[in-house]
Structure formats: C-alpha cells, structure tokens
Amino acid sequence: MTEHERPPSARRDELTERAYRYALEHGLTELSLRPLAAAIGSSPRVLLFLFGSKDELIRALLARARADELAALRRVREAGGHDDFAAAVRTTWRWLVDPAHRPLLVLWLQAYARSLSEPDGPWAGFARQTVEDWLGLLADVHGEAGGDHPAGGTDPALGLALLRGALLDLLATGDAERATAVVERYLGLIGAAAR
Numbered sequence: 001m002t003e004h005e006r007p008p009s010a011r012r013d014e015l016t017e018r019a020y021r022y023a024l025e026h027g028l029t030e031l032s033l034r035p036l037a038a039a040i041g042s043s044p045r046v047l048l049f050l051f052g053s054k055d056e057l058i059r060a061l062l063a064r065a066r067a068d069e070l071a072a073l074r075r076v077r078e079a080g081g082h083d084d085f086a087a088a089v090r091t092t093w094r095w096l097v098d099p100a101h102r103p104l105l106v107l108w109l110q111a112y113a114r115s116l117s118e119p120d121g122p123w124a125g126f127a128r129q130t131v132e133d134w135l136g137l138l139a140d141v142h143g144e145a146g147g148d149h150p151a152g153g154t155d156p157a158l159g160l161a162l163l164r165g166a167l168l169d170l171l172a173t174g175d176a177e178r179a180t181a182v183v184e185r186y187l188g189l190i191g192a193a194a195r
Contacts, residue, residue, distance in 0.1 A: 012050040015042055019057065020064045024103040028058060029110050058122035062111055068104055069130065073137045085154045086187045088138060089163065093183045096167050097176050109171060134160050154190055162186050 018040035033044040051057040115126035138156035170179040
C-alpha cells in the first residue's frame with residue numbers, strides 16, 4: 001500500500017512531524033529506523049505499519065520539507081513584491097542566509113544531491129521539483145513563465161543559479177558576508193543594466 005492509498009491518520013501525521021524534526025537535526029542520508037523510532041517515541045514496526053516502508057517514510061519527510069520550502073517561497077513572494085525581480089531575489093536571499101533556516105537548507109541539499117545520485121530511490125524527482133518551484137517564484141515575479149528574457153540579468157534561471165550558487169557557498173563556508181556581497185553585486189549589475 002503506497003502513501004496515497006493509506007487513509008489519513010493522526011498518528012502518522014504526528015510521527016511525520018516528529019521524524020521531520022529529527023531529520024532536520026540529524027539529516028536523512030544515513031537515516032536508520034531504530035534510532036529514529038527511539039528518538040520520536042515509536043518503534044520500527046509502527047513506522048513500517050504507518051508508512052509501508054523506509055522509502056515511503058523518506059518520501060513523506062521530503063514532502064514535508066518541500067511544504068516548508070513552498071511556504072517560505074510564498075512568504076518571499078508576498079514580502080518581495082509581485083513585480084520586482086530584484087526585491088524577490090534579495091528577499092529570498094535574506095531568508096536563505098538566516099541561520100534559523102540552516103537545518104532545512106542542509107536537509108534540502110542532502111535530498112537534492114541524493115535525487116541526482118539515486119534517481120530511482122525515494123529521492124526521485126526532488127531536485128527537479130525544487131528547481132521548478134524556485135523558477136516558478138522568480139518567473140512569476142519576473143512576469144514571464146518562460147521564453148526570452150530581456151537584457152539586464154532578470155532571467156529567472158540566472159537568478160536561480162546565483163541564489164543556488166551563493167547558498168552552496170554559504171553552506172560550505174559559513175561566510176554569509178561574502179555570499180551576500182555576491183548577491184548584492186549581481187543585483188547592482190541588473191539594476192544598472194535596467195537604467
């Protein structure tokens with residue numbers, strides 16, 4: 001029985017939330033059912049009963065992480081303005097650089113990498129979906145869903161590449177000042193090109 005065939009369960013929802021908090025702290029790459037179950041007040045048997053398999057549990061945790069990501073993107077869209085590309089990039093970056101979001105971003109990076117190296121596992125499609133989510137945000141703010149983009153650097157794909165590159169640098173080095181300077185330099189360049 002897959003996740004979609006299982007009836008809603010308050011216990012499953014509760015354990016998903018607990019397991020998600022555990023994954024934010026410990027990651028997903030080496031997830032083992034016994035330590036997870038002990039940490040969240042359950043047992044491997046109950047987790048397997050509720051989720052069907054470890055892979056389905058991982059899929060549920062990735063869906064939960066993506067829900068957090070999408071909620072953050074919606075807040076960014078609302079805070080950054082609906083038609084200001086630079087404001088959307090800057091607001092997104094401020095969210096990404098906030099240390100409070102580091103556990104979610106590390107979890108995102110783990111899932112992103114695993115979906116590339118194990119495309120048939122429970123991680124399948126995670127990287128592609130997050131790219132589409134983020135491009136959707138930037139394209140909506142940009143006012144275009146695709147096609148050619150004017151000169152000046154407001155191409156959503158270019159904005160996404162900058163944000164993802166700066167994020168990887170930030171996660172690798174912890175140097176928020178340098179990564180922020182790169183984002184601001186890009187925003188200065190596209191602002192100058194738009195004049």
